[in-house]
Amino acid sequence: MGAGHGHKLHYHGHSVVHRAPAHLKILTLLAFMLVVVATPRDWYAAYAVYLGVIAVVVAISTVPPTYILKRTVVEVPFLVFALLLPFVAEGPKTEVLGLTVSQHGLEAGVALVVKGTLGVLASLTLAATTEPQELLAGLERLRMPSQLVQIMSFMVRYLDVVTGEMQRMKVARESRGFTARNPRHWPILARSAGALFIRSYERGERVHLAMLSRGYTGRMPPK
């Protein structure tokens, strides 16, 4: 099958943000997140400033804002949890749109949504402006244990291969008239997932053989 072009999170460009060293970007992101998390929950003006900072960085990077906004859907499951908070938290009650909810829960929920969204936006900006390879090199420069970096680089390398395989299995299922419509179809999806796992596991063994064949002795060669 044809090779995919570019990672789905990366937006090709040559801006200052794109060209900045990856380790600096990672540290900046980390620092930004720490500041956001440490901000008291009712300093709403501060949140506006953070959002402004992200907007400026995105503007400089020339990545279209919609490109980043579309990818914030990863946050949805997290939002569901935040929405539950006002209903399950204890303490004094207040009324919103005719519903009685916990005052603390509401504030905590709002803060969670705002902080989470800021974090997701900032991370997506990093992902959009940094190639995965550079990101890994950046982590390595920041002295992340090399085993972890290796595991992540294998993940980046094989992500497309495995999703391609998953896609072909889906096409093969649908070509034989299968679409998952109700829970009775779940066992079939589960078996597909199992097959995918086994295929990936076997690929891992073949990759290991190929590594051994080129003199791998259990440690990555020094750079």
Place this chain on the structure above:
Amino acid sequence: MSTPVLEVKGLAYAYPDGHQALFGVDLHVHQGERVALLGPNGAGKTTLVLHLNGIHTAGAGSVSVSGLPVEKANLQEIRRRVGVVFQDPDDQLFMGTVRADVAFGPANLGLKGDELDRRVMDALDKVGMTEFVDRPPHHLSFGQRRRVAVATVLAMEPEILVLDEPSSNLDPASRRELADILRSLDVTVLMVTHDLPYALELCPRSVVLSGGTVVADGSTYDVLTDDVLMKENRLELPFGFDPRTTLPPAR
């Protein structure tokens, strides 16, 4: 006669589950030869290949490469001498960039710095892929990935190049380009293949492995035109291809 690059004597092997794949294989490959290893599915070709660089260890018999026996103590040197190119380039190319991947083998041999860079660029030059050196392998076409897979092994300067189904899944143009590359290399080649026209084109000599033993060893032309031998070993020429009417390949 000089020491063969590859010498397999009475090699037998059974998998841990008891399934015996090889029953006494004898094979010699000399310096500069290009040999095709033919045989039906399940003949033991891949099992044999995995013995050549010591992934499997012989149950009985022996394998040696330029006189050096394939044993645990020599594995590192054996794997430098025998370069195996696996069938699926996605298995072979596991690093993030073409450069890192081609450098993996020689770096394991202890090469560093400029010398390592030179090896990488030389190997990529031999397969015509130098301009892709900083690309991630998964952004290359299948044919390009196969060529980089060959380069990853060439970078170790092997004495023998072992290719598992080099022409599989390639479009005709990529298949021809790979043939040109293989012909241009100054290295001994053992090529496992089902692609009989490819064997005729590239390899003057063919060995037929069937049921875990060598059943024929001779000129590729003689093997492909021996109808009885071909039929007995489930080997078939593709429709419309007849070695008798094909011009001999340029050597």
